[in-house]
Amino acid sequence: MAARLSLTLRHPFLPASYPIPARATQFRRFAVQNCVSDSYDSRKLVLEVKEKLEREYNSLPLGRNGRDDEEMILWFLKDRKFSVDDAVAKLTKAINWRQEFGVDELSEDSVKGMAETGKAFVHEFLDVNGRPVLIVVAAKHLPAVHDPLEDEKLCVFYVEKALSKLPTGKEDILGIIDLRGFRTENADLRFLTFLFDVFYFYYPKRLGQVLFVEAPSVFRPLWQLTKPLLKSYASLARFCSIDTIRKEYFTEDTLPAIFKD
Template identity: 30%
Template sequence: MATVGENVKAEENLEKKNLESLRMAVNREDPDAKDHDDLTLRRFLRARDLNVDKAAALFLKFLRWRREFVPKGSISESEILNEIAKEKMFGQGFDKKGRPISVVIGARHTCFNRDIDEFKRFLVYVIDKICSRLSGGQEKFVVIGDLQGWGYANCDIRAYLAALEIMQEYYPERLGKVYLVHAPYIFWTAWKMISPFIDNNTKKKIVFVENKRLKETLLEDIDEAQLPEPYGGKLPLVPIHQS
């Protein structure tokens, strides 16, 4: 019987072998693949459970999407002025694993005054901004989703599904953890509608935090000096475009 260490080694060897196969496959199909390092390819490989064919299809889809959706290489603030004005996304400190923290205020997003294409551009701008803060080999970030005051006006299923698609299809293995705080009872109606579209790996990273254990729970993973002020920490909220 193989030991735990032997199983881990075998898994690492399989990943290395499949990564080499993935590299050859995507380089053959799309010259832009050469602009992305092995760490990026590895995330796509892991997102498809080390299946080379599925990972290659996902990565090539990402390359096509990136060329079409972000033709200039990045989203400028001039393209998302309405979304920025709502100040619903914030860039914060880092958790104990060195993962960047962002905060989203759910009640500041409403379905009646948003343009879905601008919303998608804003999401890409935000994710790219957060990823630019990754360092030291860290590949993931964490999110505090604050749902205080969330109501029917904030229930935008189309936008939520768009966000899920962008995260799961184009930024696989970037999300480390999501803390959903101050979730009102009414939110569960929306959750039942969108949860079937969330893959199992992502679901495992979502934590609904009890109000009475809010600070205690967040402090398990985030030092008080790095925790945003609204949750009992020391850092003031900084809008994402200013972070």
């Protein structure tokens, strides 16, 4: 973009009569035309998806996160490499899931009981890369005690909350799983798979990275079982220490309190 802009502006120290090289002029024209063309093609594909959804899936809801939400349509088109049919298939699944799961009905009150366990929260500050941060405290996750559906609702509520904090120009969030004190009773292959399924099917490309902090040896077998199921998403995972969190992801002022001691 900077290159394109530099070609559209004459250097302030050059006289008005100074000739702009023909090659630069051609490049500028090509870049502008390309930009307009890309924008036009994207808009055309969004409308194509929108019309296809209206024609073939008109029972799907309208409005935000519905079949006529053009921002959502464009995001799924990007995820599916601008294949209209693939985007429609994935969008249909995502919109149906939102409706069946009751995503829009989730609220602070509806997840209050599970939130009070302290097993997860959205950090008040962004990381150094400007991403919202979703933190999970694994030692407080007790699958034998907690209702799995309530766990899932809490997860989705916090994903929605984190995404609502995205600054302009940012597209993904950072997930941090604090594994200090993790024991076998905290292991939950089902929930870990659900978490990654949520990001793959319903919030594609919204998870920028997942940090596994201070992973004990007892966690490794669970990871080896889960990793093949995650496919390309496994590449988003990074095992790291608290020291790495402090030095690479936050400033002294924005560091989550649980990593300060």
